[in-house]
Amino acid sequence: MAADSPPRDPAIALRNIVRTFRSPRGVIRALDDVSFDVAPGTITGLIGPDGAGKTTLLRILAGILGSDSGQARILGFDPSTEAPALQRHLGYMPQKFGLYEDLTVAENLDLHADLHGVPEDRREELYAPLLSMTALGPFRARLAGKLSGGMKQKLGVACSLVHAPPLLLLDEPTVGVDPVSRRELWEILTRQVRDKNTTLLVSTAYMDEASRFDRVVILYNGKILGEGRPEDLILEAQGHVFHVVVPAWSPRKLEPFLARVPGILDAVGEEDGVRIVVEETAPPPFPGELAQARTGAVSPRFEDAFMQRLAHGAPGERRKAPSSPENLGWENKRTGLTDGAKEESIVIRDLTRYFGSFCAVNHLTFSVRRGEIFGLLGANGAGKTTTFRMLSGLLLPTSGELRIDGQDVLSSEVARIRGRLGYMSQKFSLYSQLTVRQNLTFFTSAYGMGGRRQRDRIAEIEEFFELTPYRDESAGLLPLGFRQRLALAASVAHEPSILLLDEPTSGVDPVARREFWRTISQLSLWGVSVLVTTHFMTEAEYCDRVAIMAQGRLLTLGSPAEIKGQARTPECPTPTLEDAFIGLLEKVPPAEASA
Template identity: 50%
Template sequence: MTGDSAIEAKAPGAAPMAIARDLVKRFTPDGPPALDTLSFAIKPGQVTGVAGPDGAGKTTLMRLMAGLLTPTSGSLTVCGFDTIRDSIALHQSIGYMPQRFGLYEDLTVLENLTLYADLRGVVGKERDDTFKRLLAFTDLARFTDRLAGALSGGMKQKLGLACAMLKAPRILLLDEPGVGVDPISRRELWQMVHELTGEGVAVVWTTAYLDEAENCAEVIVLNEGKLLYQGEPKAMTARIGDRAFLLEGAGAERRVVLERALARADIIDGVLQGAAVRLVTKEGALPPTPEDIETAQPITIRPAKPRFEDAFVVMLGGQPKRTREMKSAEQIEHREGPAVEALNLTRRFGNFTAADNISFSIRRGEIFGLLGPNGAGKSTTFKMMCGLLRPTSGTARVDGYDLYSAPAAARSRLGYMAQKFSLYGDLTVRQNLDFFGGAYGLMGRAKSEAIERAIAAFDLGPHLSSNAGQLPLGFKQRLALAAAILHNPPVLFLDEPTSGVDPITRREFWGTINAMVSGGVTVMVTTHFMDEAEYCDRVALIYRGRCIALDTPDALQARVKTPELPNPTLEDAFIALVEEQDSQRQAEGAGARLGTAA
């Protein structure tokens, strides 16, 4: 089935809110198409997800639907309007929330709403009623005087959503709204979006988080500008049948076991899932057996329920296989004692306590995760541990050195990869490596050898003369990590290193990290991606400035298991533990009020 008949078949009943026919977009006449002959329809009253790896064309598609770009060929209608000829009418019918926070950080919540209402022509009583409705809908009524730049990540996304909805859109375009947002805020965003679809609004949600795509009524999968799939996520997941398995019992060897499993031709994908290893086999391959995997541990392998992410990675050809040669444990010098220690760390900003008496210890060769809702104190704690923020009281040590009494020695023992790309975009890849090698005190032959090792380990050779700012996201990530470990540090701090990164790139990144940990490196990482947190040996959950839980991912999941929730995910555990803490605080507050009254 092709052409119009295929489009109509995908959108029975109500008329589609958007229709693309043979849509093509090129940014240069001779370059490859960013979108290549796409045909699809978007139904009203549901969430349609757009998923795909970095560079697949997701943002280009959203900008075309918003009338911000013009197609090279083909046609695109949104809300019945041609995106080229009827752009003014189109803009009155859509809401668009761009990928990057597009509001004014030096204006308050109310000032941003007022500015966007002026731009959209929302005035008088309509404005008052709309503001009241949107502030209640997004739960921002308490924060109208707060600067947008001072909002948490989740609150920023809610404000962006409110500004996009000022004109009661018929179709709402959300470009990766969940990036950098904690699980609680993401769940709240989804609740708001589902309320809108109940009113008949069509929502298009692009995402790099495949658990979000799995929540959509339909999903469009793109790769290199081509449409690979449109339909229900469950139908796509069913394609891999019984090819997913959990390998259990590998214990401390699970990272090495994963690397060995991925080297096999019959294993197309593999990730760590808490203490287990999740594997997906090639089509037609026999189920793996313990004898297939070389390990001294008594392992078991059992079938696992397939996930949408499994099907997505299989559709893209599986996880890239390459050998990662990182430094061995013998080549990394360690001092005695824990690799990282936080001792009663406290940080106050005026009367506000962002981190309150936080203590933990990280063993050598361990991946330790710092989790927490936006604004909970996680980033403050992380910055104190990196030496970027001085604590009000308490001590932070890296490889035995106090970050504040011996800062130079402590910083020489750590590598740091910032949340945002922090290298020099106008310098080439080689120039960046040369600069950071010098910044870490490397000179002469030692620096040259370190740079060559990094180039080989991260496959940067073809990009050495490219400006860092023009690299694809995955290679920016490789370069940032390569720069952070040039001096061969025993401790590596990663601040949301894969925020907004697609699953294929994320797997490659963590394959490199796992190889480094197997070589003796200790890693502390912050993340909002709960599947990624399962790579950690232990995680600490920070909330309201305190550490409210510290354990293995599996133990935290077991802690919230109930008859109603027999198989909780780590995200379920995250939310349940935060809600439990809130309930305890409310009960304590009620008890204190009763005591005062008595």
């Protein structure tokens, strides 16, 4: 099929593509003068945070969205005028996979085969490898809506591959999918490219996927921030990345401090110290307090290169770290860290929950200390959300014990315990029709605040989260990063001693993510205990301790360093947390796939 376009010509050639949208906030340039080529038979990654313009670009390439100006040739076709011809040679998977949830696996495949004119007698021959590759064979008669997230994703890819297209466009295929499924998907895609000489263009918000691509295009705010082989891009950061350790300074305290030092482009806590990306090839002089700092060069990662380019290419995009964190006033509160480092704020013992005969959480036992950041990791359906819902009182356990601040959740007065909890759900559940201030007013009232105290507190919170300029805007119209910030603001406004965060950073760009974690670290220093679930293994590094769950059980529990240590093998001397995670899950017998 690839013979349709001679191998020397690029499969995709873009020149000066511009696309604007009108929005209530004015005209947005979703794509601003974008030009690049994609060579046939390669994997190209389109990397950028939410709102960078990745989806807009892929839609233009698929011929389902027009551009304002610029030229595009895809497989030799102009998508704006020759879309019907182009679409015969194209596989495209939109975000959320574009599956009909009320059709079965086989019916979804048949639909795509029919629409692409795949002859009936060739189908079995084409389906067989797809089904075996995706391990969907046994589930042909299952409704797509009843598949797990990872299986949906594979089915989505299989549907777009059903006519063996020479070009495959995938829009964030790995978002919201656990690391095991992600790894499996990449194996499928890589094989497809190598064996069938397919050209692949994939968008992603995960920086750590960059190494899988032949080439990457970094998109930010509609502009191309960089382009090239990932190794080359990473090489540019060579010599600019260091690991800083200051004795007696916890990384959590050190990181925001370093982030404010001029000349440091990025600072992120890692193990016992802080990883920094700096302007020059040597760290800038540190302020006096950090005289004892020990600094060592480390080899750069793609994310370092991204942050470096971002600092150069889009200055002013960075938000300053909170200037005077002391003004939020936790330290005076009962939650303050006294000597109670050992005090346990969440105790879970033998917690079990059944749905019918299905055991979602199976004799779970762990505890979270005061001021600790505790990460709960696991594949989709591991029981994380069920645990969260029981902790927040939305769901009753079948059996087991749950204590919050020493009080039994199941027996004490629920309302009093709820006042101590802050809860932030993955959808950033806000009233989108209400303004920032109205949201904050409502949530503080719901926790019983009123009068002057409420007004002062809201002003304080707005200032701390830098939401003051936006206080009269509707929450629904805010950019995603601000929505996340507001959701966090709303969940801490009543000064909870325990914070439950369910996938708090999904889809948020790395810059906003860093700020988010800085705030969380700050809160933990003030004695707030944080329980968090996440799919981003790099984020688990921010946690003091991490628990990995599968099929409702606890697989392991320990600090990130301990868990990585467990996974160390001769073949893999420096495993990442993700390697450890996948290694653990692979040892678990496969669950009945109905989960």
